[in-house]
Amino acid sequence: MSDDPILSARGLSLSFGAVRALDGVSLDLWPGEVLAIVGESGSGKSTLLRVMAGEARPDAGAVTYRDTLGASMEVHGMGEPALRRLARTEWGFVRQDAREGLRMGVSAGGNVGERLMATGARHYGSIREEAARWLERVEISPSRIDDRPGTFSGGMRQRLQIARTLVTRPRLVFMDEPTGGLDVSVQARLLDLIRGLVSDLGIAVALVTHDIAAARLLAHRLVVMREGRIVEEGLTDRVLDDPRHPYTQLLVSSVLAA
Numbered sequence: 001m002s003d004d005p006i007l008s009a010r011g012l013s014l015s016f017g018a019v020r021a022l023d024g025v026s027l028d029l030w031p032g033e034v035l036a037i038v039g040e041s042g043s044g045k046s047t048l049l050r051v052m053a054g055e056a057r058p059d060a061g062a063v064t065y066r067d068t069l070g071a072s073m074e075v076h077g078m079g080e081p082a083l084r085r086l087a088r089t090e091w092g093f094v095r096q097d098a099r100e101g102l103r104m105g106v107s108a109g110g111n112v113g114e115r116l117m118a119t120g121a122r123h124y125g126s127i128r129e130e131a132a133r134w135l136e137r138v139e140i141s142p143s144r145i146d147d148r149p150g151t152f153s154g155g156m157r158q159r160l161q162i163a164r165t166l167v168t169r170p171r172l173v174f175m176d177e178p179t180g181g182l183d184v185s186v187q188a189r190l191l192d193l194i195r196g197l198v199s200d201l202g203i204a205v206a207l208v209t210h211d212i213a214a215a216r217l218l219a220h221r222l223v224v225m226r227e228g229r230i231v232e233e234g235l236t237d238r239v240l241d242d243p244r245h246p247y248t249q250l251l252v253s254s255v256l257a258a
């Protein structure tokens with residue numbers, strides 16, 4: 001991992017009416033690092049992810065992204081076109097509901113190929129070949145390349161969303177409950193797949209999950225959120241094996257008891 005964070009958040013606050021969804025959140029994400037953001041429902045995890053990805057604007061604070069050339073840029077100051085370009089190229093976003101991350105009216109191959117075209121690929125034959133390779137990589141038979149995602153199972157759709165996101169080899173991927181809503185056995189395979197791809201490609205990941213087991217499997221480091229604040233952070237094993245904050249202790253023991 002390099003010396004400079006790929007993404008830094010400083011003093012992020014965001015309220016919705018009387019609800020303080022984020023209350024002075026600061027964190028760093030390092031190149032190639034998987035950082036899990038855990039906490040109970042409503043603690044502000046998804047809001048934090050959306051603010052970090054530039055999809056929501058904080059009331060206070062800033063997010064800085066360091067690009068491939070080492071230039072720093074303020075995520076909320078760069079303007080829509082630059083942000084959209086980043087989202088299509090150096091970044092990716094894996095949504096809990098694959099239907100939000102896929103184009104449901106386009107074939108599986110088209111979903112993957114479209115991201116390649118957004119980064120400059122033009123040759124139809126090689127785009128299709130690369131799409132087929134990625135379908136195999138996420139364990140979808142390339143014979144399904146012309147099928148639309150609506151004909152896929154939930155687990156397949158999620159794997160397709162992952163192929164679509166990773167095909168351009170982004171440096172930074174935001175994942176919001178990527179295994180949420182799937183059967184336990186499907187979740188386990190998907191987590192293994194994500195772990196392999198993320199480590200092969202050396203991607204930095206900000207992963208929102210309420211699943212402590214998923215965090216343990218995927219994340220190098222954890223931050224624990226409660227009521228819009230980070231109450232504890234550290235290396236995954238340290239936080240889960242020796243939680244210091246009473247809230248983290250409760251979170252971990254409730255999983256053990258389940």
Ligand SMILES: Nc1ncnc2c1ncn2[C@@H]1O[C@H](COP(=O)(O)OP(=O)(O)OP(=O)(O)O)[C@@H](O)[C@H]1O
Nearest residue numbers: 016019021039040041042043044045046047048210
């Ligand atoms: N667009 C919005 N409008 C109004 N309130 C919102 C909005 N987005 C989030 N909130 C509120 O902000 C708080 C934090 O929500 P957030 O979705 O970030 O939590 P979370 O930890 O991701 O929860 P979950 O695990 O249930 O997804 C909640 O009280 C939520 O109701």
